[in-house]
Amino acid sequence: MATLFTKLNHGWNAEPNCPAPLVSMIGKDLALEFLLNPFQFPDFANAEKGILLFSNCWRYRLGTTNHEGWYRGQCRFSQIAPSWGELYEVNGDLLLSKLSLKWITTDEQSPLSRHFLFYLRDETFECDATDWKFSVKWETPSN
Secondary structure (H helix, E strand, C coil): CCEEEEECCCCCCECCCCCCCEEEEECCEEEEEEEECCCCCCCCCCCCEEEEEEECCCEEEEECCCHHHHHCCCCCCCCCCCCCCCEEEEEECCCHHHCCCCCEECCCCCCCCEEEEEECCCCEEEEEECEEEEEEECCCCCC
């Protein structure tokens, strides 16, 4: 079965130089916080953060494959993913046998699970969850 990619991020993306990803679990949900890209999307302020919330996440990883490795063909999706730096839902063959991946398992696998992949500057984020949602993290101004 072929590997299929559906691009999910439209109108936003991670900061291209230092997105500073932070993973946290909230019950069965996983939150991935990162800096947004104000260069490509000027509606976002410098240092403004985005949050991806993945519902019912049962496993995830934040790996070391970076943009240089991806362009050199060192990533299992290097030659087939449409482009670097995007959030995708991946269907079909996940090519898991190509690499030994270290997953953090948080729950039992759900039959409704979907596979998500987000290429960041110096890391690759993947998780299996039932759904996802993007939001902007609004900071409360301090006095």
